[in-house]
Amino acid sequence: xxxxxxxxxxxxxxxxxxxxxxxxxxxxxxxxxxxxxxxxxxxxxxxxxxxxxxxxxxxxxxxxxxxxxxxxxxxxxxxxxxxxxxxxxxxxxxxxxxxxxxxxxxxxxxxxxxxxxxxxxxxxxxxxxxxxxxxxxxxxxxxxxxxxxxxxxxxxxxxxxxxxxxxxxxxxxxxxxxxxxxxxxxxxxxxxxxxxxxxxxxxxxxxxxxxxxxxxxxxxxxxxxxxxxxxxxxxxxxxxxxxxxxxxxxxxxxxxxxxxxxxxxxxxxxxxxxxxxxxxxxxxxxxxxxxxxxxxxxxxxxxxxxxxxxxxxxxxxxxxxxxxxxxxxxxxxxxxxxxxxxxxxxxxxxxxxxxxxxxxxxxxxxxxxxxxxxxxxxxxxxxxxxxxxxxxxxxxxxxxxxxxxxxxxxxxxxxxxxxxxxxxxxxxxxxxxxxxxxxxxxxxxxxxxxxxxxxxxxxxxxxxxxxxxxxxxxxxxxxxxxxxxxxxxxxxxxxxxxxxxxxxxxxxxxxxxxxxxxxxxxxxxxxxxxxxxxxxxxxxxxxxxxxxxxxxxxxxxxxxxxxxxxxxxxxxxxxxxxxxxxxxxxxxxxxxxxxxxxxxxxxxxxxxxxxxxxxxxxxxxxx
Numbered sequence: 001x002x003x004x005x006x007x008x009x010x011x012x013x014x015x016x017x018x019x020x021x022x023x024x025x026x027x028x029x030x031x032x033x034x035x036x037x038x039x040x041x042x043x044x045x046x047x048x049x050x051x052x053x054x055x056x057x058x059x060x061x062x063x064x065x066x067x068x069x070x071x072x073x074x075x076x077x078x079x080x081x082x083x084x085x086x087x088x089x090x091x092x093x094x095x096x097x098x099x100x101x102x103x104x105x106x107x108x109x110x111x112x113x114x115x116x117x118x119x120x121x122x123x124x125x126x127x128x129x130x131x132x133x134x135x136x137x138x139x140x141x142x143x144x145x146x147x148x149x150x151x152x153x154x155x156x157x158x159x160x161x162x163x164x165x166x167x168x169x170x171x172x173x174x175x176x177x178x179x180x181x182x183x184x185x186x187x188x189x190x191x192x193x194x195x196x197x198x199x200x201x202x203x204x205x206x207x208x209x210x211x212x213x214x215x216x217x218x219x220x221x222x223x224x225x226x227x228x229x230x231x232x233x234x235x236x237x238x239x240x241x242x243x244x245x246x247x248x249x250x251x252x253x254x255x256x257x258x259x260x261x262x263x264x265x266x267x268x269x270x271x272x273x274x275x276x277x278x279x280x281x282x283x284x285x286x287x288x289x290x291x292x293x294x295x296x297x298x299x300x301x302x303x304x305x306x307x308x309x310x311x312x313x314x315x316x317x318x319x320x321x322x323x324x325x326x327x328x329x330x331x332x333x334x335x336x337x338x339x340x341x342x343x344x345x346x347x348x349x350x351x352x353x354x355x356x357x358x359x360x361x362x363x364x365x366x367x368x369x370x371x372x373x374x375x376x377x378x379x380x381x382x383x384x385x386x387x388x389x390x391x392x393x394x395x396x397x398x399x400x401x402x403x404x405x406x407x408x409x410x411x412x413x414x415x416x417x418x419x420x421x422x423x424x425x426x427x428x429x430x431x432x433x434x435x436x437x438x439x440x441x442x443x444x445x446x447x448x449x450x451x452x453x454x455x456x457x458x459x460x461x462x463x464x465x466x467x468x469x470x471x472x473x474x475x476x477x478x479x480x481x482x483x484x485x486x487x488x489x490x491x492x493x494x495x496x497x498x499x500x501x502x503x504x505x506x507x508x509x510x511x512x513x514x515x516x517x518x519x520x521x522x523x524x525x526x527x528x529x530x531x532x533x534x535x536x537x538x539x540x541x542x543x544x545x546x547x548x549x550x551x552x553x554x555x556x557x558x559x560x561x562x563x564x565x566x567x568x569x570x571x572x573x574x575x576x577x578x579x580x581x582x583x584x585x586x587x588x589x590x591x592x593x594x595x596x597x598x599x600x601x602x603x604x605x606x607x608x609x610x611x612x613x614x615x616x617x618x619x620x621x622x623x
Contacts (some may be wrong), residue, residue, distance in 0.1 A: 034084075045071050050550060058145060090105065111331075120393075175248075288401070325415070329412075332394050334412075353428050355431070356409065357602075400533070452555060457574070482535055485536040499518070560611050586614055
């Protein structure tokens with residue numbers, strides 16, 4: 001039964017929504033919806049009286065005919081044990097022959113349960129269905145799961161089963177770390193300095209990124225932490241820190257907390273109040289390695305009578321208003337930077353842009369640069385770390401998957417629409433290099449994205465990748481390596497890595513003297529990894545073809561490119577096939593002997609500022 005449960009769970013999927021969905025696809029999707037919602041009666045109604053289930057590719061057990069009730073009994077023993085599930089399917093192929101039909105689709109299922117060994121279990125494969133018509137309904141009479149691979153915490157299925165069965169569990173590292181966070185704020189409220197300091201490791205530190213030169217930037221070491229907090233207890237009265245959100249990240253050593261602060265000022269001059277979010281990093285002994293406190297410096301300065309001073313300090317800043325945010329994407333927490341126009345006013349709504357950079361990159365690189373500059377043009381902009389990268393959750397780390405990034409962009413739209421300051425009807429997307437591929441595919445499917453601008457777009461197909469990766473033989477070799485790496489990860493939990501960039505190792509993801517990725521003054525920043533590219537990425541990267549999405553792209557689209565940028569003819573081909581008649585192609589002149597003009601679009605003033613000017617004019621008119 002255990003193998004059956006695990007096999008069945010791999011079949012769960014969220015429904016695809018589309019105008020061309022036929023009744024057979026709808027019948028299959030109803031099963032997936034009902035299962036996600038744990039609506040067992042509806043699950044059983046999706047099946048015929050007997051269902052041939054074949055999960056031998058995952059469990060090794062032979063196919064068996066089961067009743068709908070036997071199926072739901074198996075699923076009930078595990079699904080309620082997860083905190084969240086999120087499922088996706090794609091590429092339906094349906095063959096209807098009278099009152100019989102077959103259907104095929106690909107699918108990915110993510111299952112979330114907070115656990116010290118990792119919070120997410122992912123199953124990837126495809127499904128074969130047989131259906132028969134009963135009256136007006138189509139009933140599923142056979143389901144076959146074609147297992148591809150699984151990833152993440154492979155112990156989660158058993159943990160979910162134990163949770164349903166009510167078996168006692170010892171506290172996980174994540175739970176203990178969250179308890180320490182609660183104790184931290186309790187010690188502040190009860191003014192127990194010794195308790196507070198003891199929560200930190202000997203080398204623990206506190207960081208205040210938005211100190212604005214008016215407050216301490218941070219301290220390191222227990223003695224300094226004591227010296228930091230001691231005058232707070234002396235000079236202020238009652239303190240309250242009610243917690244709004246508290247959870248561990250996929251790495252259980254990192255805990256996120258969102259809370260309010262209310263501090264009584266001395267001499268009964270009222271209360272200083274602010275909104276906060278913080279991250280706590282713990283060591284293996286459960287001691288705090290780093291406490292990062294994020295707050296609104298304007299509010300803080302106003303509360304302490306220092307607003308004029310902070311305004312003076314801010315006047316020379318390159319960008320005045322940015323805040324850290326997080327949002328959910330397929331059950332994972334993604335972290336981003338949200339930039340506001342310099343003249344932002346509360347109560348007004350603004351057009352918003354999602355900004356994406358090249359493959360393997362993080363938000364502090366080209367995405368953040370463009371996000372800041374576009375915010376200066378009057379837009380609210382979001383640069384975020386895609387799953388598996390930077391501060392965002394996701395396993396395996398440094399796994400480049402265009403399909404996942406496309407979905408992250410869609411979920412970023414959902415996040416922006418939740419903000420009162422964003423005009424929901426005026427959300428666009430800007431992208432550089434490979435970010436253009438993910439963005440264009442997302443916009444071709446998600447009509448909430450009202451306009452797109454790309455700069456130096458990387459767009460490839462099966463023929464183009466051969467030019468960069470050793471011809472057909474080289475591409476096939478990399479795909480074989482990826483498939484082997486996926487199998488190794490599924491079996492042993494080990495991720496195979498190669499360097500991201502190298503001038504010596506020809507096996508690196510990027511091999512060559514690419515200054516942007518090698519120069520610490522440009523893209524080789526501490527937040528980005530130059531030595532870890534998941535080998536399993538090759539299959540997903542090399543087999544992605546964004547070119548067909550042009551025929552489904554109906555929103556106003558501007559593409560900026562040059563002869564010196566990558567694959568110029570592919571950008572022209574994509575542009576010609578865009579379904580929207582509201583489109584423009586801007587070609588920037590460059591010296592033909594400049595093979596690295598592509599990288600100028602990442603951070604060089606001439607290309608970046610030109611792209612920002614053209615994009616801001618386009619979005620101002622089209623959003």
